[in-house]
Amino acid sequence: MNSYANNVVRSRRDWLKSSGCGFGSLALGSMLAEQKAQAAPAVDHSLRARTPLLPARAKRVIFIFMQGGPSHVDTFDYKPDLIARDGKTIDFTGVRFNSFGKVSQRTLMKPLWKFRQYGNCGQHVSELFPEIAKHVDDLCFLKGMHTEGVAHGPSTLFMHTGATNLVRPSLGSWLMYGLGTENQSLPGFVQLQPSDTKGGPRNYSNAFLPSVYQGTAIGRASRSIDQMTIDHIRNPVLNDAETESRFRLTQQLNQAQLQRRTEQDDRLEAVIKSYELAWRMQNKAPGILDLSEETATTQEMYGIGSKPTDAFGRQCLMARRLSESGVRFVQINYADESPNPRWDQHSNMPKHMEHATATDKPVAGLLADLKQRGLLEDTLVWWGAEFGRTPFNQSNDGRDHNPRGFTVFLAGGGVKKGFSYGSTDEIGHEAVDGKVHMHDLHATVLHALGLDHEQLTYRYAGRDFRLTDVFGRVVKDIFA
Template sequence: MLTPISRREWLTRTGCGFGGLALAGLAAADAGRANPLAPKAPLFPARAKRVIFLFMQGGVSHVDSFDYKPRLDKDDGKQLSFDDARVIANSGARGSSQRVMKPLWKFAKHGQSGRWASDLFPETNRHVDDLCFVHSMHTEGVAHGPATLFLHCGSTTFVRPSMGSWVLYGLGSENENLPGFVSIAPSAGNGGARNYGPAFLPAVYQGTGLGHAGGPASEATIHNLAGAQSPEAQAARFDLLRDLHAEQLKRTPGNSELEAVANSYELAWRMQHNAPGVLDLAKESAETQKLYGIGEKATDNFGRQCLMARRLCEAGVRYVQVTYGDNTANPAWDQHSNLPKHGDHARAVDKPIAGLLADLKRRGLLEDTIVWWGGEFGRTPYAEKNGTGRDHNPGGFTVWLAGGGFQRGFAHGATDEFGHLAVQDKVHMHDLHATILHQLGLDHEKLTYRYAGRDFRLTDVHGRVVKELFV
């Protein structure tokens, strides 16, 4: 005999924390509702089906990693005039005096392509012939909050849908038993849930957060998947709840938030039998786990998250973000006064990232998966306040892309001789968004949603597809 419980108690026990996200599934179809996350054909032939975004929260120093500038060694220690973004933002003054600081890591050419890279990321450097570097990035926002929101949502201040939500809206999901958009270890700061939220898009396109930035990989999971009741008891409870939701939807047709809540329960029900297997890294061979650095103190945590990303993509998740960061006011890569700390962070992510690239490639997944690596901005080529760190630099920095039809062993654009500002073949963050959407078969100018009397899109009224990056 079943013991009656309230809906609130049922939610507390089995709700899984999906709040505003959902997938419309078999039960929804039975109830006569359309499935907003059914797979959709791209607008034109796509080179990629999915994205893994490796978010280096805080801003990696490009001039210490992938953007080689010999002038920094030559002028190390000199006081020179630069247009500092933070000074301009605070006072409008240009031409502030700054002390040039040389790279702390040694640069060399790597791979058959001869790409320059420092020994900050030695394992990733082994894969430069698979990488497409964009050295001329520039963006909006000199502080972490605005720049992070712009990276994810295309706006520094307004509440706008995140890129993963736009991709899910445009293409739907490949697996009705898993979320179509997952953010592994997202940060609670600098925009928080807005960075994987749907804003005014229907709540069904909300991303699913697993764990939190800086937390152990064991927490980057979906909790409460296995109930204590028998399968029969669980089924009976779910059928009752589904009937209640169906009745509510009849009374308030078109209520997208209620539909999302109903669909989230249905997704949670289907996930009971599917998600545990996808998230079980123990099913991977010892060789594969070693490839990601699992079992090694420095790399175990991020290695598990990268392997989880591969398994989720392999299972049909459309957009996966993996954040390397923390929940503090100054995120991981934010070395204002202690740039050598970059070395500790690099050791934590380098082998897992290289392992992910190798694993995707050998499984044939890299061909139709975009791997995107980067932060919200770069760092200055001069010391902050004449100290031992570098300040934020939205005016010029580097990201790299792999797979999904992007050129391999290729470098596009350039910053000036100091690595300060993008000057050649400049690529704005709006352009990068448009370019990634294009490889997924989506036209950034046509991927729109009408809200408050106007059509919105990820790139607002800007953005161009950087076709020079394509094979």
């Protein structure tokens, strides 16, 4: 080969050597450039577990989301006055679009189900939740909840991110940012069967936090429970050896690109770490997601195998397996993709029984299983929705949205057992005593895991952001 040809070959080789990483980095560089221009200073964005700054009562959170808003006055907030005044009218100042700020008369409607007292604490629970009622001595009820937003979309987004209309990091992402994960082979933040509406992926987004803190969706509300798995967890074409070979080559190119940079690039490092996590998940996650490893007795405890409870029971059991394996934040979603979410009964309150039947035994099974395994003490369980429902009727046998007063319950994580905090007024309309805003609940959840909501900040676009914005207080009275 003549010298010219040798030079051409050498030039081509040199060119490929110097630019091989560049092809892949062009798209990546454009994605990272804008974020980097506004990003926070260099900090540790690894997924390693971090020591909390405050004494931590809990290590992890399981959030059981009842999409649509169960009626507190039909479930856990017993109001004798509402029963006595059934059918009477009251002046009500509207919070919905067609009546906002206007005073109109509304007809009160008593609960459709009878209440009984349970446990040593004497907590009232309606006929909707006979299985959860057996666990009231382990529960902490917050009955003075109130929140922002009057429609499902804004209120659901606010419940997850602390903002009604902005792209902000979700609670799970903030926990990951503050504490990392306990298992380097699994994501630290998981959403089971999330809805693609009412906030959709923004409800588990990292927003401006590094991408390693984004939630991982397992399944979708629009899919059957049989499809509750991680998409593309296995390569359908390549065998294990070929898959590993391609992964190693990709990471070598990524590392070469990283080393060529003259300054530290946290975003590029985060992307590389996400590839590493994805690789480890291929080996670890399939086993965690396989519920067949559980005994028949355990599956029956969750209602698996019984048609009304099977789907939600599988979510609850999956949540326990993920939490037990070191996942920091697991959200269970009783959700769908309809315009009116599951618990949203504007004209058919009796349908509450259908949803209660589907979720009562699985939730009770989760509480019992966590307790018998010694996991409840350091796992904070949160059951609740984006808002409650009104004490007056709508369309004869329905109830409207009510962000002014509603109930959630907590369990484990150092909260008081068999305890009720706060209250709504005599008919269950507004929170009046022991009021807990959603910002306060966020601050309290972070506090339970050893994080100060005022100190857990991230600098972006020239200001320090936090989950609770400039609000929030820790409800210390609920801790034992």
